[in-house]
Amino acid sequence: MPAQTTQDKVDASVLEKLLAQVALGNQNAFAEIYKACSAKLFSVVLRILRNQAQAEEVLQEGFVRIWHHASGYRSSASAPMTWMSTIMRNAALDVVRRKSHEDSVDEEGSLDMFESDAPTPEQSVQLTASALSLENCLGTLPATQRQTLVLAFFHGLSHSELADHLQQPIGTIKTWTRRGMERLKGCLESK
């Protein structure tokens, strides 16, 4: 049985208030944010790092950053989950990009792990209006562009990793991502 607690059902306005309290050094508010958001954020970093131990390290680092930078959160710019996801994504991408920069040799074997590029949807999940229009707009893209964007976003793949995985020249991948993002933007902004 999936023993979900308050995860996934988090009201943005509640999180905003909690973040404001965290900015003032309120440890209880921080604990509540952790309880409400850690499982979702863990899933975000785990998809990029694909390694439990590394993902836990990054999750920990991400929450330390959230604690220190909560006063920099602006509710006018983005939702609390967006802000926290950015912190987690950046921490995770730092790790994978630095690693592939240092290695500079891609481990081809590890790329076989993305056969299913779509997220596993939770049956009961109720999507917000922006998630629904994003899904609609992604649906209007050619399959190649959609697959490239989804792989890049969820798994943090670079252009060269995408090229390896999709067995296409890097130039094609760059064109797919650029065109895909342009079309996506056009579609989302026309709504």
Added chain:
Amino acid sequence: MNYQDPQLQSSLAAEYVLGTMPYLARLRFERLLAADTSLQFAVTSWQNKLYPMYEQIESRQPSPRIWQGIRSRLNFTEPKTSFWTRLGFWSDLGFWRNFAVINLCITLAVSAVLLNDTLEAPAYQSILYGRDDQVAMLAQLDRRLDTVYIQVFKPIAMGANQSLQLWLIKGDAQPVSLGLIPASGSETFHVDIPLGDSAISTRLAVSLEPAGGSPTHLPSGEIVLDGILNTL
């Protein structure tokens, strides 16, 4: 390259938010980003477009030791032990240490309740603990927070002229009475007070009150049970 060109800013921001930028380009971009508000705007705009994708991913519970690690890295204070303070301290180490146990209890309790079929569609649930830290009571609320089902596992000790009163405490707000409860057995009752629709950071507590309930509309006697309200 003219980094003020909105078209270029948007496509760089797109690549950055999508995550495809190579390591050095990423570092360079972040340096530009720190000093350029229109670039920050382009990035935020892309984040707001793409992040709704995360609504569909499944959550994964990290190990409870991660929270302990965060607390210790941030030099958080040790939890206090007074009962009222503890109500606000479900976040303490003890709670996380017992997290697995609590989850198990919830699972067991849910199975028990499902068998009894007492509240058709419970949306929130709390396992309340006594002063001896033993599971003492289960409380469930429906989605509108207006129907409460309680099941007392272990009879609650009280005097002849006393009543037990159940409270809902949302964050730092004042406790709201959910009504009087029996010292043993189970009961389903309706709550008239509007409680709002969010149960995040909400706790339930039971206090010992004079017969008929607290005269002050706030807990006036000793808190004998408390627990966190979870979303089912």
